Amino acid sequence: MSRRPGEHPEWCAGGHRCGFGEHRAQPVTLDAPGLGRVVLTRVQGSDGREHAEVRLTVALASAEPVARQQLVALTNDLDTVLSRAGYASARPARRVA
Missing domain, CATH: 1.20.5 (Single alpha-helices involved in coiled-coils or other helix-helix interfaces)
Known part of the structure; x- marks a missing residue:
């Protein structure tokens, strides 16, 4: 689906999360008390490619x-x-x- 310059994908959180031509969704956080945490964010890079950014913290x-x-x-x-x-x-x- 094509968008006009400056338009955000429907999943994009917008605001300060986007910058440098990227679009970022609201992060999803999964907590496992005493074990760790996972933060998952959908990202569309300035080149149009999408990826999942995963930050993992393990005790x-x-x-x-x-x-x-x-x-x-x-x-x-x-x-x-x-x-x-x-x-x-x-x-x-x-x-x-």
């Missing part, structure tokens, strides 16, 4: 060996998430009846 164990294990597991899980997201974006869109 780490105080014991160094356990914290390192958590980080390794997190890295592996994030690799899986990126692979799935890339696969989903490469597939043709499905029609919903």
Whole structure:
């Protein structure tokens, strides 16, 4: 869908969130008390491409060996998430009846 210059997509939060040719949605925050937080924001760059910006905060164990294990597991899980997201974006869109 094409828009006139200066128009925001319908999902765009507008205001101070947009700048430098970007459009940003209102962030969605998921809290898991004691575990961490995820903040997800839909963004359209100045080149027109869209992406999801994900900020993740994870509570780490105080014991160094356990914290390192958590980080390794997190890295592996994030690799899986990126692979799935890339696969989903490469597939043709499905029609919903």
